[in-house]
Amino acid sequence: xxxxxxxxxxxxxxxxxxxxxxxxxxxxxxxxxxxxxxxxxxxxxxxxxxxxxxxxxxxxxxxxxxxxxxxxxxxxxxxxxxxxxxxxxxxxxxxxxxxxxxxxxxxxxxxxxxxxxxxxxxxxxxxxxxxxxxxxxxxxxxxxxxxxxxxxxxxxxxxxxxxxxxxxxxxxxxxxxxxxxxxxxxxxxxxxxxxxxxxxxxxxxxxxxxxxxxxxxxxxxxxxxxxxxxxxxxxxxxxxxxxxxxxxxxxxxxxxxxxxxxxxxxxxxxxxxxxxxxxxxxxxxxxxxxxxxxxxxxxxxxxxxxxxxxxx
Amino acid sequence: xxxxxxxxxxxxxxxxxxxxxxxxxxxxxxxxxxxxxxxxxxxxxxxxxxxxxxxxxxxxxxxxxxxxxxxxxxxxxxxxxxxxxxxxxxxxxxxxxxxxxxxxxxxxxxxxxxxxxxxxxxxxxxxxxxxxxxxxxxxxxxxxxxxxxxxxxxxxxxxxxxxxxxxxxxxxxxxxxxxxxxxxxxxxxxxxxxxxxxxxxxxxxxxxxxxxxxxxxxxxxxxxxxxxxxxxxxxxxxxxxxxxxxxxxxxxxx
Numbered sequence: 001x002x003x004x005x006x007x008x009x010x011x012x013x014x015x016x017x018x019x020x021x022x023x024x025x026x027x028x029x030x031x032x033x034x035x036x037x038x039x040x041x042x043x044x045x046x047x048x049x050x051x052x053x054x055x056x057x058x059x060x061x062x063x064x065x066x067x068x069x070x071x072x073x074x075x076x077x078x079x080x081x082x083x084x085x086x087x088x089x090x091x092x093x094x095x096x097x098x099x100x101x102x103x104x105x106x107x108x109x110x111x112x113x114x115x116x117x118x119x120x121x122x123x124x125x126x127x128x129x130x131x132x133x134x135x136x137x138x139x140x141x142x143x144x145x146x147x148x149x150x151x152x153x154x155x156x157x158x159x160x161x162x163x164x165x166x167x168x169x170x171x172x173x174x175x176x177x178x179x180x181x182x183x184x185x186x187x188x189x190x191x192x193x194x195x196x197x198x199x200x201x202x203x204x205x206x207x208x209x210x211x212x213x214x215x216x217x218x219x220x221x222x223x224x225x226x227x228x229x230x231x232x233x234x235x236x237x238x239x240x241x242x243x244x245x246x247x248x249x250x251x252x253x254x255x256x257x258x259x260x261x262x263x264x265x266x267x268x269x270x271x272x273x274x275x276x277x278x279x280x281x282x283x284x285x286x287x288x289x290x291x292x293x294x295x296x297x298x299x300x301x302x303x304x305x306x307x308x309x310x311x312x
Numbered sequence: 313x314x315x316x317x318x319x320x321x322x323x324x325x326x327x328x329x330x331x332x333x334x335x336x337x338x339x340x341x342x343x344x345x346x347x348x349x350x351x352x353x354x355x356x357x358x359x360x361x362x363x364x365x366x367x368x369x370x371x372x373x374x375x376x377x378x379x380x381x382x383x384x385x386x387x388x389x390x391x392x393x394x395x396x397x398x399x400x401x402x403x404x405x406x407x408x409x410x411x412x413x414x415x416x417x418x419x420x421x422x423x424x425x426x427x428x429x430x431x432x433x434x435x436x437x438x439x440x441x442x443x444x445x446x447x448x449x450x451x452x453x454x455x456x457x458x459x460x461x462x463x464x465x466x467x468x469x470x471x472x473x474x475x476x477x478x479x480x481x482x483x484x485x486x487x488x489x490x491x492x493x494x495x496x497x498x499x500x501x502x503x504x505x506x507x508x509x510x511x512x513x514x515x516x517x518x519x520x521x522x523x524x525x526x527x528x529x530x531x532x533x534x535x536x537x538x539x540x541x542x543x544x545x546x547x548x549x550x551x552x553x554x555x556x557x558x559x560x561x562x563x564x565x566x
Contacts, residue, residue: 046349053344057341058554058557059557060386060558061558062381065363066364069340069343073353073356073357073360076344076349076352077353080350080352080353097348122566172566175566176566178565179564180561180563180564292344292346296347298464298470299347299406299460300347302464302466302467303463305464306459306460306463
């Protein structure tokens with residue numbers, strides 16, 4: 001069977017709603033789209049640990065400290081699981097964990113815009129759980145129907161954990177909303193900082209070429225705009241119930257179409273920020289990952305040489 | 313429990329609780345910074361376990377009339393902490409972390425073994441559960457210690473440097489404060505510092521010999537005795553960070 005026939009059969013399976021497994025034949029374009037998506041998702045989970053990690057030592061109660069510690073651990077766990085998927089898919093190219101991590105440090109793979117932003121207060125650490133994890137649940141739940149079965153299975157577990165994270169964030173946010181004036185101001189400040197990045201988070205209304213292709217292969221099944229609308233629809237009432245302000249005067253529901261209006265984020269600026277790792281915290285966070293990865297290569301080398309000797 | 317024994321149990325539990333909390337707090341600073349993702353996950357679990365152990369000991373201390381666990385963690389000045397100074401020191405490299413954790417885990421296992429015969433039932437019950445987790449912590453860091461000792465020239469060199477750096481501070485683990493008489497009063501003479509130290513040295517010397525690492529000599533008394541509330545500038549910094557959010561609105565609910 002030639003390549004064109006195989007591809008035609010593959011597409012027939014996809015359109016039939018069948019799921020693809022890791023060892024099935026797949027067109028190279030499909031494999032590369034999966035690698036791109038899962039690699040980006042994996043490194044974003046890892047980079048997402050840093051804005052919150054800095055608040056673990058400062059968490060203001062024993063309970064919060066334990067919960068945040070466990071949450072950050074979960075994010076790294078998601079990153080680890082997703083990278084293992086990306087490693088499997090990258091095997092034909094002879095690329096493993098080290099190469100995939102180097103891609104992040106060299107700027108060859110991007111991470112989510114939200115993790116380039118500063119988290120200057122305790123309220124930011126809560127709002128990340130509340131809004132960012134909440135947004136991630138929406139984008140990831142939309143991938144549960146993904147044509148690539150290993151990814152869909154993994155996302156099921158990840159989404160379940162993210163909903164714990166969202167509840168954790170909600171609990172932190174609620175304590176602040178019911179707290180002192182200072183705490184409420186701190187919370188509003190964090191919401192003001194995170195709202196626009198969340199609008200960008202879902203991507204432009206007019207989707208890029210690879211996003212369109214992912215729709216074609218049913219790696220994803222919902223448009224950027226559908227997901228953003230779902231987010232606004234879910235969070236506007238929640239923020240109002242907390243007595244907090246949505247920091248965008250254009251956020252209103254159109255009574256006819258039911259669509260939410262919103263101010264467009266600065267697409268050019270933010271796209272460049274993600275592409276060039278030039279956001280306010282991009283380099284500082286990459287520096288932390290470099291410290292973990294590159295500066296401790298000697299540890300991984302020691303482990304490789306020691307395994308046989310040390311296992312008693 | 314006889315009321316005259318209450319101060320003795322407090323003298324016993326406070327250093328243990330503080331040791332566990334401070335080592336876990338320092339450990340949690342490594343989140344996202346371990347040498348690979350798998351270790352990040354494992355190490356984080358260990359630190360969460362230890363925070364849980366500290367929380368348990370603080371709850372017992374509260375039963376004995378001390379402050380609440382929250383106030384013990386967030387409401388004490390530097391001089392009121394009773395952990396060993398070596399545990400509060402700021403990070404070095406992974407070799408230093410491995411050496412510190414290995415030395416501490418051996419010490420803690422010996423301490424828990426003796427603590428498991430304590431006559432106070434709630435303590436005995438808790439220690440039984442804690443020992444199950446601590447056995448894994450010890451195994452984890454023993455493995456790391458062996459891997460670095462037998463890995464590459466660099467890892468071995470770094471481990472030796474770390475041991476040399478830590479050695480002058482380790483004696484502080486085995487101290488109990490102004491007096492050890494309270495141990496006799498509650499029937500736990502086996503926890504005397506000299507006894508613990510002898511067992512620790514036997515165990516660690518054997519491991520170091522098998523790894524062909526030179527024995528750095530007898531442990532000395534530390535310059536600062538954390539059990540007496542003497543602490544280093546690192547502890548000042550640690551407290552500043554740990555209480556930063558809480559201090560910004562002390563009466564608030566967080």
